[in-house]
Amino acid sequence: MLRQTQQQKLAQKLSPQQIQLMKLLQVPTASLEERIKDELESNPALDVGSDNEHDPYGLNEQEKGADNQSEDERDQNGDDDFESIDVSDYLRDENDMQGDYHLNEGHDDDDEPKSIPVKVETTFTDYLNNQLGMLELDERRQEIAEQIIGSIDDDGYLRRDAMxxxxxxxFNRNIATDEEEVGGLIKLIQDFDPPGIAAQDLRECLLLQLHRLKDQNAAVKTATIVLTDYFDEFTRKHYEKIKQRLKINEEQFREAIGVILKLTPKPGGAFSSSDKVGGYIIPDFFVFNNNGTLELTLNARNAPELRISEGYREMLKTYDAGQKKNKSQREALVFIKQKIDAAKWFIDAIKQRQHTLLVTMNAIMEYQKEFFLSGDEGSLRPMILKDIADQINMDISTVSRVANSKYVQTEYGTFLLKFFFSEAIVNESGEEVSTREVKRILTELIEEEDKRKPISDERLMELLAEKGYNVARRTVAKYREQLEIPVARLRKQA
Structure with missing residues (x-):
């Protein structure tokens, strides 16, 4: 039996402009110039330059009342849409425009060049997302896969489990899924390049690379068995034991080890220099200590000022002056309007990007003020993405996009923004301290140890407890691995 029912459903979708802004937020300064260059080449209505003189058309400002219909919708409406175009919307005085952001906020050096030649590379996340786009996934699975890619560390490892x-x-996207579905998508992503991507540990990373080798010869097969069944013995260098178990001679074992040594322990390492030019990091922000007052500026060298092309302004003015328009003229008017809309959307997205970057970095600077004043890592406060998101009233994903692959230059060095984020642990006094402080002490303890008798993780746990930091042995091991410090037996020196 058919029945008609009424249902209320709450849904949130991003507009094309919001999607464009989200993508621009992920782009570091070193790559922004290339992104703008691509847009300039694809849209003739967009031009480089600044409108210092009075602009009666107001085309370089964000048009709040512009028609937001898509190109497809306009095509479907046919000739009726030609008549509905109100060119006067584009002839408003710039003084009527509201909500403009300053593209070069914080930069008052007029003599500084607006752009420099840079070596532009695709970011690691972009590289993986481009491969994701080649899979035929529905919207829901696409979002899950994007979350997985966003959880992959810079070195290429996926250290968060499926659950x-x-x-x-x-919590963040209101998508209900389970461990099995996430695990299945992880397997798909592990087939991406570079080989070994999205592994949870070194063993899995190396095995993924072995499985991708085209020549599965005897040495590769032996290497696979070594990593699969005798990984602990391999890391402890118990080579004789492995040879006896596998019943192979010295030459066969050397060939297998040779295969393993050619593998990449950090598959994401090739992309770690994506924000560097000629070996130097291009900072996105500068923080100066002016007699105890912190000053923040945004690096706008690779973000030239943008405006609507003068030629398109003149064309719009000419078509508006005509009394009666034939079909070709009306089609030209629609084309001009669409290109100007796209140019204005991009200009506003660039301005909003700069504004969002400044607001986010300013919140980080204020939150970690003691560090920016002293440079002492011990003064870093525990800080997670949600702390900054709540402070600036933005989504956690927005803060994550800003923090990813962005650098800030201080008088104490240049730091990746992720450096300032860390979880908290509670010391004996009941105070919350950053895990970075614990890692610093852990590093000092290992540096000062007797290399003939390295300190075990168990002993490191006890030493940390003596200093007031109660952490489990497995946590000590995790921090040590994150610091890329080998286990005690591998640190031993004669």
């Missing part, structure tokens, strides 16, 4: 990622999706 944790499922929890993140439920």
């Amino acid at each position: 944790s990622i499922a929890d993140d999706l439920a």
Whole structure:
């Protein structure tokens, strides 16, 4: 039996402009110039330059009342849409425009060049997302896969388990999924380049690379068995034991080890220099200590000022002056309007990008003020993405996009923004301290150890406890691995 029912549903979708802004937020300064260059080449209505003189058309400002219909919708409406174009919307005085952002906010050096030649590379996340776009996934699975890619560390490892990622999706994106579905998508992403991507540990990373080798000869097969069944013995250098178990001679074993040594322990390492030019990092922000007052500026060298092309302004003015328009003229008017709309959307997205970057970095600077004043890592406060998102009233994903692959230059060095984020632990006094402080002490303890008798993780746990930091042995091991410090037996020196 058919029945008609009424249902209320709440849904949130991003507009094309919002999607464009989200993508621009992820782009570091070193790559922004290339992104703008691509837009200039694809849209003739966009031009480089600044409108210092009075602009009666107001085309270089964000048009709040512009028609937001898509190109497809206009095509479907046919000739009726030609008549509905109100060119006067584009002839408003610039003084009527509201909500403009300053593209070069914080930069008052007029003599500084607006752009410099840079070596532009695709970011690691972009590289993986481009491969994701080649899979035929529905919108829901696409979002889950994007969350997985966003959880991959710079070195190429996925250190969050499937259940944790499922929890993140439920909390941040309101997507209900389970460990099995997330695990299946992880397997798909592990087939991406570079080989070894999205592994949870070194063993899995190396095995993924071995499985991708075209020549599965005897040495490769032996290497696979070594990593699969004798990984602990391999890391402890118990080579004789492995040879006896596998019943192979010295030459066969050397060939297998040779295969393993050619593998990449950090598959994401090739992309770690994406924000560097000629070996130097291009900072996105500058923080100066002016007699105890912190000053923040945004690096706008690779973000030239943009405006609407003078030629398109003149064309719009000419078509508006005509009394009666034939079909070709009306089609030309629609084309001009669409290109100007796209140019204005891009200009506003660039301005909003700069504004969002400044607001986010300013919140980070204020939150970690003691560090920016002293340079002492011990003064870093525990800080997670949600702390900054709440402070600036933005989504956690927005803060994450800003923090990813962005650098800030201080008088104490240049730091990746991720450096300032860390979880908290509670010391014996009941105070919250940053895990970075614990890692610093852990590093000092290992540097001062007797290399003939390296300190075990168990002993490191006890030493940390003596200093007031109660952490579990497995946590000590995790921090040590994150610091890329080998286990005690591998640190031993004669």
